[in-house]
Amino acid sequence: MNSFISPALQQWIGDSRNPTQAGLCAQIAVGFNRLDFGFIDNLLADECTYGSQSVLEDLEGREAVAHYLSGKLDTLRRSGASVLVRAELAQESMDGNPCVALYQRKSTFGKSGIGDLIGYTTVEVNESGKVVRFFTITAVPRPESCRRSGLFPGLDAETVERDKNFTGGTLPRSEEVTFVLFAMEGIEGMRDSVEGILPDFLPIHLDQKTDQDEACYHHSIIMFPTLDIVYEEQIVRRIEGYHPADQLREKLADLFD
Incomplete structure (x- = not known):
């Protein structure tokens, strides 16, 4: 060494x-x-x-x-x-x-x-x-x-x-992309944020999972809420914790064309 x-x-x-x-x-x-x-x-x-x-x-x-x-x-x-x-x-x-x-x-x-x-x-x-x-x-x-x-x-x-400083390509706003939200039942804040920005990214759709869903294991979720951006079965970006709609929009701005 x-x-x-x-x-x-x-x-x-x-x-x-x-x-x-x-x-x-x-x-x-x-x-x-x-x-x-x-x-x-x-x-x-x-x-x-x-x-x-x-x-x-x-x-x-x-x-x-x-x-x-x-x-x-x-x-x-x-x-x-x-x-x-x-x-x-x-x-x-x-x-x-x-x-x-x-x-x-x-x-x-x-x-x-x-x-x-x-x-x-x-x-x-x-x-x-x-x-x-x-x-x-x-x-x-x-x-x-x-x-x-x-x-x-x-x-x-x-x-x-x-x-x-690496910057890669951008994702299409298409049905090939999914927002997968993992959140505890009854906790609506992050869901409201995601639904608030969703019209900006149509036709991308939202797939909601609770903390009891088996998908938590497959996605290796360790905290709630967590938002995964999935493209061609690949997690392209993960956002953990609650974010208001404006912050969420900023965190995704570089990812889409």
């Missing part, structure tokens, strides 16, 4: 409350940014486990964790430009421990930039300096609570800037 260590990265590791953990986070981030499991493989202890708030059961043992992570990176690499994953060094908000903030750009439409912050990954280390546990936070505390450093190990500044 030495070729990826910049002065800023060295300082971040040195200033961390746990430099060993910070160094491991940096190497893990390189693996994600380069989509190369080789940077992560030798970090795993035999007793390593992997867990996530979005997965019911942990993976146990080095072989299972390695198979999962290498497969994930292989899949992302095969996806090409349609899916972008980026990893930024960060610190947990409560205790300041180093972690890896993960972004994913799920579509090439609109001003999608570097993508959505989908979670952050923490690591635990044994006495030999190997990772004994990965755990990914996706909901509580909110991923946005982590303190991000602006460091993306394994990427040069030009690449990071290009990713952050």
Whole structure:
């Protein structure tokens, strides 16, 4: 990993409350940014486990964790430009421990930039300096609570800037696009907002789901309300939380022609 260590990265590791953990986070981030499991493989202890708030059961043992992570990176690499994953060094908000903030750009439409912050990954280390546990936070505390450093190990500044400023194509105002709203029963605010802007986007239609609908699982919904913009069975944009109609219209302006 030495070729990826910049002065800023060295300082971040040195200033961390746990430099060993910070160094491991940096190497893990390189693996994600380069989509190369080789940077992560030798970090795993035999007793390593992997867990996530979005997965019911942990993976146990080095072989299972390695198979999962290498497969994930292989899949992302095969996806090409349609899916972008980026990893930024960060610190947990409560205790300041180093972690890896993960972004994913799920579509090439609109001003999608570097993508959505989908979670952050923490690591635990044994006495030999190997990772004994990965755990990914996706909901509580909110991923946005982590303190991000602006460091993306394994990427040069030009690449990071290009990713952050990425603007893709626009969607048609057609029946191929659906607004899918997930909201708790009896909570009408977001539905009113969506219905208020819908005439601007005709013939796009609204598909409403409650918090009890099976579609919540298939869309990986973690909070209500959530509005997904779906095109050709792909979630092009996700808007979480309540937004009045004017804010909602602004958040969608770059997405349509």
